[in-house]
Amino acid sequence: MADSTSLSSPSRLGGMFRALRSYNYRLFFAGQGISLIGTWMQQLAMSWLVYRLTDSVLLLGLVNFCSQMPSFLLGPVAGVISDRFNRHRVLLLTQALSMLQAGTLAALVLTDHVNIPFIMFLSVFIGVVNAFDVAARQSFVVELVEHRDDMSNAIALNSSMFNAARLVGPSVAGLVIAAVGEGICFLINALSYLAVIASLLAMQLQPVKRPLVQTRVLESLREGFSYAFGFAPIRSIILLIAMLSLFGMPFSVLMPVFARDVLGGGANTLGFIMGASGVGALTGALYLASRKSVLGLGRLIVGSAVLFGVGLILFSFTRTLPLAMLCILLAGLGMMLQMASCNTILQTIVDEDKRGRVMSFYAMAFMGMAPFGSLLAGWVAEHIGVTYTLLGCGVLCALSVLPFALQLPALRKMVRPIYERLGILPEIATGLRSATQLTTPPEQD
Template identity: 35%
Template sequence: MNSSVFRSLQSHNFRLFMSSQIVSMTGIWMQRMATVWLVLSLTDSPFLSSTNDFASQVPILVLGLFSGALVDRIDKRHLIQATQFMLLLLALLMSFLTLSRYATYPIILAISIVLGAINAFDMPARQACISQMVDRPEHLANAIALNSAVFNLSRVIGPTVAGFIVAGVGEGYCYLLTGIAFIAPIYALSVMRLPPQRAPERRVNVGESIREGLAYVAGNGHLKIVLLLVCAVSFLGMPIYVTFSAFVKMVLKEDASFFGLVLGGVGLGALSSTIHIAAAPNIRGLPKRILWALILMGIGLTAMALIRNRWVLIAMAMLVGGGLVYSTTGCNTMLQTFISDAMRGRVMSLYVMAFSGFAPLGSLAAGIIMNRISIVGAIFSQGAACFLMALIYLCAVETLDRNIDRIYGR
């Protein structure tokens, strides 16, 4: 059983967490797909769509250091329950505004900013809490990969279902279902039997706590490499949700149901990647596999810019999703293996800042390219930049391999 893909599910708390994540993350992906399509329908502007994506994620970049220090100081379970309840209220508000036809671009933009601020605290807390839910430390890497697998399974289900709901009855019902879905993690966390969170060995103010976290990363070169790679992958890869929506609606002239299928392809490739990581007994060889993932992402993006066949596009979307998620999940797994528990909240907040905070900058850049050059040009540029990123990362693979060998005593 120890070599099983699902070995971390032996832990009762982690099973509860995974069950609730499937429900809530499916709702989140439905909401994200509905928002992208709603903004495009209201404005007919890829640039305004990318600006809204920027607004929903830039608070994570601004608040990330503070939220990481907070996560290491307070009870993570209560923090996650509070943020999930606030996300529930926002989803229901969007449902009401959309169904009553009061939703306008400025209102959506304001709600997106609030959503990003809540996620700035929710995401690092959920990442840091995983280690408390797994009974055996050697199962942590598997738990991280399975958590990502659930995230990406929901990425397959959520947009695909949302595409048909939007095409059939409108975006408002996607938001309603998302609000209901947030009940699952709130309940699951309330019935978990988690060990009490240990207080920090010494009490320091938030500013000092932030400085300690930054100094910890600055003093470990392998952590800097991983975080910089996540920044680059997020900047180049995460804007696909903006560029692909514009590509489907304005270049291919397809409806929301086909956009859902494209995002489902991204999610299917991503799910395959996370299962591959989860099946590995440890993280040996992971840096080299991440290199190949970056190359595959570049191939998928450049091919999508040049091809118009529907089914080939979905296949290329699978390559993009697989490469994108293999690299980010691999980086997450390496980070959580490298860091100490005392620094987990602060380092994972930096990961979330890199993963979600640089995505809006990439979306803004993609929006400018789509507005001034073309939608196809933006996607092709993303693919070409992935090849350059892989070439630069090649220089760091040996350093990461050496650090992993030290961990396993080789």
């Protein structure tokens, strides 16, 4: 009879799924996978509901602004909380509150009591919850992986899970909205949180000893800020993410407008477009999961950011659904390769005692800048149209990577000592193995 270790061996799971050797990570992966399908269903249903009620691109951007702005304002505080408190308990609380928000939204829509003020209030509420959830979740994943060598694979698998849900969720939501309306999508999302809460409760976690912190919250914030923005590689990655989120992420806010007014479709058309974007992003995430090392991710970040921009530029010119799906697939591929590569490098080079704060700055750049972009894109689209707005977003995304590309050689030199210490560089790792073999006496029969 096979034991548990043989069932979870790398040979059985394969290199692409090696992080699933860890029991707690398997639970997290399964629970989050189910919950994220519901999350993507709610996101598409929310966009369609707002545009159906208002016919306003500006209000569509404003609702998105309300849901993401708290990440910008509360991100640093959320990072301090993540470093000081039990991340497992923080996640249990945030998931329960997210379920409450989705359930309330479902009740309002199904009883026909929903209106824009209610939607904005609930959007702000989930934004506050997400600010704390993202900082804790990004840091918590590292605690779930038993083998440090599997960390980059775990991050890539997280991205794969996120984008597999992004593929399934909008496609299903489009069909559900067309059949029974948006309310059922919100109800399904509320029920999906039971899966992730159950997975968190089933985990077998070792107590994490956190050092006794004497500093005040403001001092911890200052320390985290100085660490993140005082080290050029971390600073450059965070700034690049901020620029791409500001100029690139608003494309998803404009999708309902593009689907209905440019392509002349309905909720199904929107679901197909978002699903195609998810296919591209999932492809990128699976490619990253197949990689054995973080080496070479710097060049990949530059190329994928350009691909993201070019994909949006081509998408803005499309007028047929198949061509639109192909172009948005390329944009989704570039977006995922860039975002997940940046996340992997940050998680690799950051000090453990500052991980929560650095990842909160990552979330602040990724989610916190997007609301400004959404609001700006909505305002611009009202004046010059969605086509030219998407074209401008694509051009700005392609140009925003230039500063990072020019600094890349210098950034590599700064990161090299960290990679040497971790044994990531091939020649260093080989040298360590050789030294171990030379100093270890042979076993006696």
